Amino acid sequence: MGFGSRVLWSELNLDVAPGEFIAVLGPNGSGKSTLLKVLLGLVPLSAGRVTVAGGAATRGNSNVGYIPQQTTADPELSLRSRDLAGLGWAGHRFGKGLRGRRRRRQHVDHVLAAVGADTYADAPVGQLSGGELQRLRVAQALVGDPSVLLCDEPLLSLDLAHQHSITRLIDQRRHAADTAVLFVTHEINPILPMVDRVLYLVDGRFRVGTPAEVMTSGVLSDLYGTDVDVIKVRGRLIVVAATDSVPALPGHHVHHLDEHGPP
Amino acid sequence: MSDTFDRLFDFEGTADLLALPFVQKALVAAAVLGVIAGLLAPLIVARGMAFAVHGTSELAFTGGAAALLAGVSVSLGAVVGAVAASLVFGILGLRRRDRDSVIGVVLAFGLGLGVLMLALYKGRSANKFGLLTGSIVSIDSTDLVVLAVCAVLVVVTLGVIYRPLLFASVDPTVAEAHGVPIRILGPVFAVLIGITTALAIPIVGAILVLTVMVTPGAAASRVSSSPVVVTLLAIGIAEVGLVGGTILSLGPGLPISGYATTLIFICYLVCRLIGRLRRS
Numbered sequence: 210m211g212f213g214s215r216v217l218w219s220e221l222n223l224d225v226a227p228g229e230f231i232a233v234l235g236p237n238g239s240g241k242s243t244l245l246k247v248l249l250g251l252v253p254l255s256a257g258r259v260t261v262a263g264g265a266a267t268r269g270n271s272n273v274g275y276i277p278q279q280t281t282a283d284p285e286l287s288l289r290s291r292d293l294a295g296l297g298w299a300g301h302r303f304g305k306g307l308r309g310r311r312r313r314r315q316h317v318d319h320v321l322a323a324v325g326a327d328t329y330a331d332a333p334v335g336q337l338s339g340g341e342l343q344r345l346r347v348a349q350a351l352v353g354d355p356s357v358l359l360c361d362e363p364l365l366s367l368d369l370a371h372q373h374s375i376t377r378l379i380d381q382r383r384h385a386a387d388t389a390v391l392f393v394t395h396e397i398n399p400i401l402p403m404v405d406r407v408l409y410l411v412d413g414r415f416r417v418g419t420p421a422e423v424m425t426s427g428v429l430s431d432l433y434g435t436d437v438d439v440i441k442v443r444g445r446l447i448v449v450a451a452t453d454s455v456p457a458l459p460g461h462h463v464h465h466l467d468e469h470g471p472p
Numbered sequence: 473m474s475d476t477f478d479r480l481f482d483f484e485g486t487a488d489l490l491a492l493p494f495v496q497k498a499l500v501a502a503a504v505l506g507v508i509a510g511l512l513a514p515l516i517v518a519r520g521m522a523f524a525v526h527g528t529s530e531l532a533f534t535g536g537a538a539a540l541l542a543g544v545s546v547s548l549g550a551v552v553g554a555v556a557a558s559l560v561f562g563i564l565g566l567r568r569r570d571r572d573s574v575i576g577v578v579l580a581f582g583l584g585l586g587v588l589m590l591a592l593y594k595g596r597s598a599n600k601f602g603l604l605t606g607s608i609v610s611i612d613s614t615d616l617v618v619l620a621v622c623a624v625l626v627v628v629t630l631g632v633i634y635r636p637l638l639f640a641s642v643d644p645t646v647a648e649a650h651g652v653p654i655r656i657l658g659p660v661f662a663v664l665i666g667i668t669t670a671l672a673i674p675i676v677g678a679i680l681v682l683t684v685m686v687t688p689g690a691a692a693s694r695v696s697s698s699p700v701v702v703t704l705l706a707i708g709i710a711e712v713g714l715v716g717g718t719i720l721s722l723g724p725g726l727p728i729s730g731y732a733t734t735l736i737f738i739c740y741l742v743c744r745l746i747g748r749l750r751r752s
């Protein structure tokens with residue numbers, strides 16, 4: 210996959226099993242978001258083949274759920290939580306405004322309750338806290354009953370408690386419905402206990418394997434082409450560059466400020 | 473002073489005037505406009521397109537002025553001007569940051585052209601003034617068939633694209649991920665705005681189109697967060713303003729726009745007040 214002469218990655222061959230949880234890691238610009246766009250059918254591969262839930266990657270694939278980064282909604286926006294979640298139910302289809310409204314409503318109520326968002330179902334979206342909004346995002350993604358869940362840094366700018374509750378919801382879902390999860394993140398620690406495999410992308414190089422296989426000093430030093438230490442502290446992984454010359458090691462607590470500073 | 477006041481609220485002849493065919497035609501036109509403006513207004517507010525509506529209406533005015541000068545149908549000219557403007561805004565201004573300046577640039581030029589063409593026009597001055605502020609006489613020149621066809625077109629199109637459009641308007645990132653064709657919906661919605669603007673011009677005039685296409689949506693969104701309730705309320709407010717404004721303007725024989733804007737503005741203030749009381 211590449212744009213013009215720039216190659217984001219090549220010979221990437223990854224099979225994700227139903228119910229599998231894959232973390233996609235890597236520095237900014239390594240093609241993590243592009244990978245999601247390919248799977249969403251928004252960008253074609255420059256070469257190769259991609260299959261999502263048994264079919265070609267097409268726009269508006271109802272087998273795919275998508276959870277975006279947390280962004281604050283306009284406080285004046287005329288939209289209730291249930292409306293936002295409801296848009297996950299064929300919200301991209303033309304001519305579906307009135308037909309199936311009752312069924313949609315029942316289904317949305319059910320999913321909102323499942324993620325614990327039923328208490329603010331009728332609250333305006335613009336007045337939700339970041340944690341509430343992300344919970345709602347999970348509901349929005351699950352409303353379409355997807356077999357693949359694509360998560361684009363959904364934990365960004367959430368506090369630890371909310372990070373935990375969001376990852377738990379996603380984990381429950383994949384166990385309950387055998388949903389495959391691709392989780393793009395800068396920060397592996399909040400999801401470390403549930404990750405089956407890691408896809409680590411750096412400058413066109415990548416490595417796929419279990420966290421124990423990939424998150425080692427040897428593998429990451431190899432990927433970054435410089436000395437990188439992976440230290441395990443109380444079940445958390447901390448990645449430290451031996452020199453300061455390594456640009457933006459993704460999301461480990463040490464580099465937290467670098468990663469979340471102004472773009 | 474009191475003469476002015478008496479004139480503003482002179483309703484003696486209102487009942488008789490209501491019986492006249494051209495007045496009834498104006499009322500029908502106002503009511504139809506209220507429905508489609510009320511339907512669009514909440515989406516215009518959600519998409520932050522108030523300035524685009526204003527720009528579109530000024531260019532509808534340019535189109536109308538050109539038609540007046542050329543001696544062809546003013547409403548046709550207004551429709552052409554508005555649709556052309558909305559397409560330009562829809563295509564050039566896809567990015568929010570660009571949009572403001574593109575509209576400002578095109579609006580200023582179009583308005584300048586319009587003023588020039590009005591100055592060159594040798595016909596009745598009421599026709600000129602009607603374009604800017606609307607008048608019951610200028611409604612009479614609108615073809616009700618054209619109005620009905622345009623209204624049906626707007627309602628049907630909206631019926632088909634409503635949910636993806638709402639999705640793209642309130643939640644663009646996820647809408648795009650779900651494959652909503654944002655690049656197509658933007659210009660399509662802009663054209664709907666263009667058509668509705670052109671219909672609104674004979675009634676409220678080019679400079680006051682915002683009052684029916686933005687204020688009802690802004691007012692309604694203060695009191696509810698349900699898209700359905702907000703839309704119904706916006707239609708209601710637009711109807712109060714347009715039909716009420718038309719009736720009130722009959723006796724005094726003054727432009728509808730003054731009455732319509734006042735009624736709708738009062739609705740807006742009431743809605744803000746209700747919204748504030750509810751939240752506290």
